[in-house]
Amino acid sequence: MSFLADYGYIGLFFVVSVVFALTTVLIPQILTALGVIPSKPSPAKSATYECGMDTIGKSWVQFNFRYYFLALLFLVFDIETVFLYPWAVAFNKLGLFGFVEMVIFVGILVVAYLYAWKKKAFEWK
Amino acid sequence: MDWLRWIIFVVIILAFALSFVMAFILLERRIVGKFQLRPGPNRVGPMGMLQPVADAVKILLKEDITPAKGDRWVHRLAPIVAFAPALLVFAVVPFQGKGPGLGFSLDQPAALADLNVGVLYIVAVSSISVIGMIMAGWASNNKYSLLGAMRAIAQMVSYEVPLVLSIVGIVIASGSLSLNSIVEAQSIPFILLQPLGFLIYFLGATAEINRAPFDLLEAESEIVASYHTEYSGMRFAMFFLGEYAYALGVSAIVSVLFLGGYKFPFGLLPQSFIWFLAKIFLVFFLMLWVRSTLPRVRIDQMMAFAWKFLLPLSLVNLLLVAAEGVSTIGFGWAAVGINVILAIAFVVIWANRFYRVKGVTVG
Amino acid sequence: MGLAISFWLLAAAAVGSALAVVLLRNVFRAALLLISCFFAIAGLFVTLGADFLAMVQVLVYVGAIAVLLLLAIMLTREAATGSPFSRWRIGGAIASVALLAAMIAVFRATPWKVADQSVVLKPTTAELGARLLTPESGFVLPFEIASVLLLAAVLGAIVLVKEK
Numbered sequence: 001m002s003f004l005a006d007y008g009y010i011g012l013f014f015v016v017s018v019v020f021a022l023t024t025v026l027i028p029q030i031l032t033a034l035g036v037i038p039s040k041p042s043p044a045k046s047a048t049y050e051c052g053m054d055t056i057g058k059s060w061v062q063f064n065f066r067y068y069f070l071a072l073l074f075l076v077f078d079i080e081t082v083f084l085y086p087w088a089v090a091f092n093k094l095g096l097f098g099f100v101e102m103v104i105f106v107g108i109l110v111v112a113y114l115y116a117w118k119k120k121a122f123e124w125k
Numbered sequence: 126m127d128w129l130r131w132i133i134f135v136v137i138i139l140a141f142a143l144s145f146v147m148a149f150i151l152l153e154r155r156i157v158g159k160f161q162l163r164p165g166p167n168r169v170g171p172m173g174m175l176q177p178v179a180d181a182v183k184i185l186l187k188e189d190i191t192p193a194k195g196d197r198w199v200h201r202l203a204p205i206v207a208f209a210p211a212l213l214v215f216a217v218v219p220f221q222g223k224g225p226g227l228g229f230s231l232d233q234p235a236a237l238a239d240l241n242v243g244v245l246y247i248v249a250v251s252s253i254s255v256i257g258m259i260m261a262g263w264a265s266n267n268k269y270s271l272l273g274a275m276r277a278i279a280q281m282v283s284y285e286v287p288l289v290l291s292i293v294g295i296v297i298a299s300g301s302l303s304l305n306s307i308v309e310a311q312s313i314p315f316i317l318l319q320p321l322g323f324l325i326y327f328l329g330a331t332a333e334i335n336r337a338p339f340d341l342l343e344a345e346s347e348i349v350a351s352y353h354t355e356y357s358g359m360r361f362a363m364f365f366l367g368e369y370a371y372a373l374g375v376s377a378i379v380s381v382l383f384l385g386g387y388k389f390p391f392g393l394l395p396q397s398f399i400w401f402l403a404k405i406f407l408v409f410f411l412m413l414w415v416r417s418t419l420p421r422v423r424i425d426q427m428m429a430f431a432w433k434f435l436l437p438l439s440l441v442n443l444l445l446v447a448a449e450g451v452s453t454i455g456f457g458w459a460a461v462g463i464n465v466i467l468a469i470a471f472v473v474i475w476a477n478r479f480y481r482v483k484g485v486t487v488g
Numbered sequence: 489m490g491l492a493i494s495f496w497l498l499a500a501a502a503v504g505s506a507l508a509v510v511l512l513r514n515v516f517r518a519a520l521l522l523i524s525c526f527f528a529i530a531g532l533f534v535t536l537g538a539d540f541l542a543m544v545q546v547l548v549y550v551g552a553i554a555v556l557l558l559l560a561i562m563l564t565r566e567a568a569t570g571s572p573f574s575r576w577r578i579g580g581a582i583a584s585v586a587l588l589a590a591m592i593a594v595f596r597a598t599p600w601k602v603a604d605q606s607v608v609l610k611p612t613t614a615e616l617g618a619r620l621l622t623p624e625s626g627f628v629l630p631f632e633i634a635s636v637l638l639l640a641a642v643l644g645a646i647v648l649v650k651e652k
Contacts (some may be wrong), residue, residue: 003241003537003610004534004535004537004609005127005643006239007238007240007534007539008494009131009216009237010217010237010238010240010246011132011214011494011531011534013131013135013138013212013213013238013622016139017209018205020139020209020262021204021205021208021209021212022205023210024359024362024363025201025205025360025363027185028187028358028359029189031185032188032189035184036186036204037188037189037358038188039185039189039548044175045190045371048192048266048267048355049544050383050399056484061248065649066562067275067279067563068556068559068560068563068649069645069649070279070282070283070428070432071555071559072556072631072642072645072648073640073642073645074285074286074550074552075548075553075641076281076287076638076641076645077286077290077414077436078286078547078548079638080554080635080638081286081289081293082548084290084575085292085296085540086298086540086613086616086621087617087619087620087621088296088297088617089296089300089613089614090614090617091297091450091546091619092300092446092450093614093617093618094593094617094618094621094622095451096451097401097621097622098287098617098622099128099260099447099450099451099619101628101631101632102447103444103619103620103634103636105631105632106440106630106635107465108635108636109639109642110221110440110527110645112638113436113642114637114641116441116641116642116646117365117433117577117644118554119646119650120196121646121649122428122432123425196516196517198517199516199517199520241539241611242539242540242543242611242613245543245547245613246543248547248551249543249544249546249551250546252547252550252551252552253550253551255555255557256520256523256550256554256558260520263516263562265559271562274562275559275562278555278558282555330563
């Protein structure tokens, strides 16, 4: 059970760190209520900042679609590394057979990578 | 009894993180000042030592503003989501190992929890903070904030892959994901055994925590203050502290994974947390050096660097380490010689080729 | 005891945030709650002793899929105002109820084997690697095919991104 107990400690530490962050944010709120911190709201103050000018258009701007493609590619490689970790931990036990398997596994993905490169998927236009 | 241990470690970690973050903020300003031939903050207290305290008091007393058109709740929660994971990273970092050390001896590794998936835990936890940035960027209802959030995503998405791949080499050589076992496995520090891995991890991590030269997120001249443009007071400070906490986290992880953590190089002196802290400062200094030396990259350069330079190199590194592991070379001094030479060769050749590839103008 | 408490807390968090995902009109907030649902499920994996799986859950779902989702929302114009009322609401409700009924039926029909209480939980990562990659296990081919699946995903993404 000691192996799960470690996670219990981490879970509680998670709670501690969230509470820590929350209190840090709440202290100014309390000080505002006490009048230590000034609070003089005005429409100009809570307006969207755009270097002093009135905002132009909507806050939504058009984005490069490539962001999405790279995120997809990232997802694929992330999953690849998920497979790599158990292999790496059991590396000594698996020996040459595991090595060959992994070379094939990564090799197939390298094909995908090279294809993406050839198709200029990494160019930023 | 174990609860006592838990409380002690929570206090240690909070004290360690806060004091080091304060120290880092001051050090960064002082050292970058020295690099730029100016004194840096030196008025408050001896050698400007009290500057972080003055900053903290000032920022605490600032008015807290939420933009009128934004998503109020998401805006309020974002700093917490961005900051809390930074602390979580330290839960698995071993400060000192089991057995006799310098001055005193321990009956178990000095970490809050020595998880046997520690490395994965760190990678997983540190990927949460980007969600805080996205939340901030979205909820502020501001163009610059949104652009900053997009850049945060682009950066994270590109540099996570080489970063995670470079750690696999470490795992192969140490046969474990537990940070304490990784430190114990380093009779030769992994920076010598896998210099390529170190380089990739260091650069990838620098980019992931948005430090110069990859600080496109904070390109003031382009997008004001990026995702925290609309933040003030303590909430702004949370983002700011979070960034330094991550810098501290990365310094600690690089020390653990590549520099032998709490061990003195080659075991010349007994292990101690002092060496670990010294290594943390060393890595942070390296970051500052990089920041002071290199200009900020453009976004296309940043993406190209991740996908066309770091990713192939990290695959090469992985293949190299694995091949040495299955062959008779193993992970001894012979491997150090081969890897150092190959690392230099690969970096030089690839950088050359990278520079010349048509249409890509990095360098 | 601690295990039971954490299980119920995590389960409540998972179900609560999943419900909120469905019921909220604001797409961005719904996505955020989906992330908290992923997170709670990672915690549930830990209570089951699947440490590696829990970390992968956070790494892949929170770190990658959630980011992809948020990115998709940010790329889509006017996403925050939420989706309009769908004409398929009733059909969707019927389909969901049918799916739920089928799942409950399967749960009830399955003879659940309860593990011996004396089983000692062990770290799973090395065991997973050994089980997945040794020739005796019979997972070698599926493992390589997984790579082909990922290759297909990349090709699909490239087709998607090709201009017009």
